[in-house]
Amino acid sequence: MRYHKIPDETVRRLPMYLRGLLLCREQGVRDVSSRKLSELLHISPAQIRKDLSYFGAFGTPGVGYDTAKLAKQIRGILKIDTPNKAALVGLGNLGSALLKYPGFGAYGLQISAVFDNDPGKIGKIVKKVKVEDVSKLSTLKNKNIKLGIIAVPASAAQSVADALVKAGIRGILNFAPFYLDVPKKVKVITIDIAMVLARLPYYLPASA
Amino acid sequence: MRYHKIPDETVRRLPMYLRGLLLCREQGVRDVSSRKLSELLHISPAQIRKDLSYFGAFGTPGVGYDTAKLAKQIRGILKIDTPNKAALVGLGNLGSALLKYPGFGAYGLQISAVFDNDPGKIGKIVKKVKVEDVSKLSTLKNKNIKLGIIAVPASAAQSVADALVKAGIRGILNFAPFYLDVPKKVKVITIDIAMVLARLPYYLPASA
DNA sequence: TAAAGTTTGTGATTGAGTTCTCAATCACCA
DNA sequence: TGGTGATTGAGAACTCAATCACAAACTTTA
Ligand SMILES: NC(=O)c1ccc[n+]([C@@H]2O[C@H](COP(=O)([O-])OP(=O)(O)OC[C@H]3O[C@@H](n4cnc5c(N)ncnc54)[C@H](O)[C@@H]3O)[C@@H](O)[C@H]2O)c1
Ligand SMILES: NC(=O)c1ccc[n+]([C@@H]2O[C@H](COP(=O)([O-])OP(=O)(O)OC[C@H]3O[C@@H](n4cnc5c(N)ncnc54)[C@H](O)[C@@H]3O)[C@@H](O)[C@H]2O)c1
Numbered sequence A, B: 001m002r003y004h005k006i007p008d009e010t011v012r013r014l015p016m017y018l019r020g021l022l023l024c025r026e027q028g029v030r031d032v033s034s035r036k037l038s039e040l041l042h043i044s045p046a047q048i049r050k051d052l053s054y055f056g057a058f059g060t061p062g063v064g065y066d067t068a069k070l071a072k073q074i075r076g077i078l079k080i081d082t083p084n085k086a087a088l089v090g091l092g093n094l095g096s097a098l099l100k101y102p103g104f105g106a107y108g109l110q111i112s113a114v115f116d117n118d119p120g121k122i123g124k125i126v127k128k129v130k131v132e133d134v135s136k137l138s139t140l141k142n143k144n145i146k147l148g149i150i151a152v153p154a155s156a157a158q159s160v161a162d163a164l165v166k167a168g169i170r171g172i173l174n175f176a177p178f179y180l181d182v183p184k185k186v187k188v189i190t191i192d193i194a195m196v197l198a199r200l201p202y203y204l205p206a207s208a
Numbered sequence C: 001t002a003a004a005g006t007t008t009g010t011g012a013t014t015g016a017g018t019t020c021t022c023a024a025t026c027a028c029c030a
Numbered sequence D: 001t002g003g004t005g006a007t008t009g010a011g012a013a014c015t016c017a018a019t020c021a022c023a024a025a026c027t028t029t030a
Helices: A008-026 A034-041 A045-053 A067-078 A093-100 A102-107 A134-143 A154-166 A193-197 B008-026 B034-041 B045-053 B067-078 B093-100 B102-107 B134-143 B154-166 B193-198
Strands: A084-089 A109-116 A129-133 A147-150 A171-174 A187-190 B084-089 B109-116 B129-133 B147-150 B171-174 B187-190
Touching: A008 A034, A008 A045, A008 A067, A008 A102, A008 B193, A034 A045, A084 A093, A084 A134, A084 A154, A093 A109, A093 B093, A102 A109, A102 B193, A109 A134, A109 B193, A129 A134, A134 A154, A147 A154, A154 A171, A193 B008, A193 B102, B008 B034, B008 B045, B008 B067, B008 B102, B034 B045, B084 B093, B084 B134, B084 B154, B093 B109, B102 B109, B109 B134, B129 B134, B134 B154, B147 B154, B154 B171
Parallel strands: A084 A109, A084 A147, A109 A129, A147 A171, A171 A187, B084 B109, B084 B147, B109 B129, B147 B171, B171 B187
Antiparallel strands: none
């Protein structure tokens, strides 16, 4: 296919396709059609084919997609074919959960540095990672870490973001309920869990 | 304004507006224009006005929106003007963080029931809530709890969802990386944290 | 009271993303 | 080798959401 701007929504769905493909491979399925993937992920077959077509032609007409080959392609597109290291700031309730979570590995992601400002936490070793003082954030520069995760209170989020950017971070996953002001070259994705939950009652039947 | 279907995206933004309004009120601001709100939330003024206009005319030309009044309106629209109780299933790393989080209160949400299947956790009392056996999920029916939060491993998510639906739950926030099959009357929102994080490397500069 | 300056609410417009459709491609089999 | 059936890839059509732009509504000031 020819030159095209890739919709953000397409990028958002790519990891889902990867998850579906991994699921297929676990079950020993070698080839999967867009229709079968659709049943697994509940994304329309046309959507899947169009999304993939932005990046090239990976399928075989009459057969579908080779699960292993397509997974590799998607990993390449997402740049998770080589491992990515991430720095976590804020080892509170949420930060601890993230650090202990083994599921990031499937996407080539690893939390390999942790920072906090609580003297009671600094120096501790959790999951083989030593908790460092947040003032040492600048040491990230020498560690080839380009991703940051913010799990500090909202009041500290902006200053942490500033420090991360100064330390060479180029992508931030932010859990604090706060809009982060960063240079354009830095990509921020915010997950505000409370806000997502707050949206559920809207869909409840009126009677309740 | 005339009859209109409300875009899902609009509903998604309503809690943001509420957050902005609360921020304003904390600072003693009585009236706020769409332009000022825009600077706070980084959503365009036109977007804010259009979103609000789906539900009525809440502002005053030349002045803006009364923060207290608009906050009340939005709470009403989202149905969080009266408290909503939620049941949490899975008191692992993530579930514990959620249970301890005080920020849900701002949206009238409260986790008032917790379930797990680990005998070592059942019976414990955390944050004044007693952890119950997951087999007792049906008791929710008598408690007027309409919201559920799933924080169990992916392999258990569907069965937990089924049990929640059977117990009368009508809205589910799911953290398991799995598509949940539920009746149409039940609204599911899934947050797959790993998948969101997996999207960040895509935006990194090619050199890295 | 009148004129100047804001800001809302919304119809019209633009733009982005999804779905439709079908010719082209490939595996399989007789 | 040619026919059958399945499935892709991508242009066209469509749907839905975001932005524009301005009349109407309000405040302030003199
Ligand atoms: N826990 C949840 O379920 C949940 C839900 C929604 C949103 N959030 C948001 O996620 C963020 C973290 O939540 P949490 O529950 O883990 O909070 P927490 O209070 O448990 O942990 C915050 C951690 O950040 C550290 N910290 C504070 N200021 C710091 C600074 N300037 N530099 C470095 N570290 C600092 C603290 O020492 C603590 O370890 C908050 O912004 C919260 O609003 C959490
Ligand atoms: N922790 C994270 O940062 C993180 C990140 C992304 C996704 N997730 C997802 O969130 C979910 C929970 O993650 P976690 O880290 O808290 O896992 P966890 O293993 O720490 O906790 C899971 C909890 O669920 C309980 N449980 C298991 N089966 C159950 C069942 N059938 N009924 C009731 N309870 C049951 C376990 O006893 C345990 O307490 C998982 O699906 C995980 O993939 C977590």
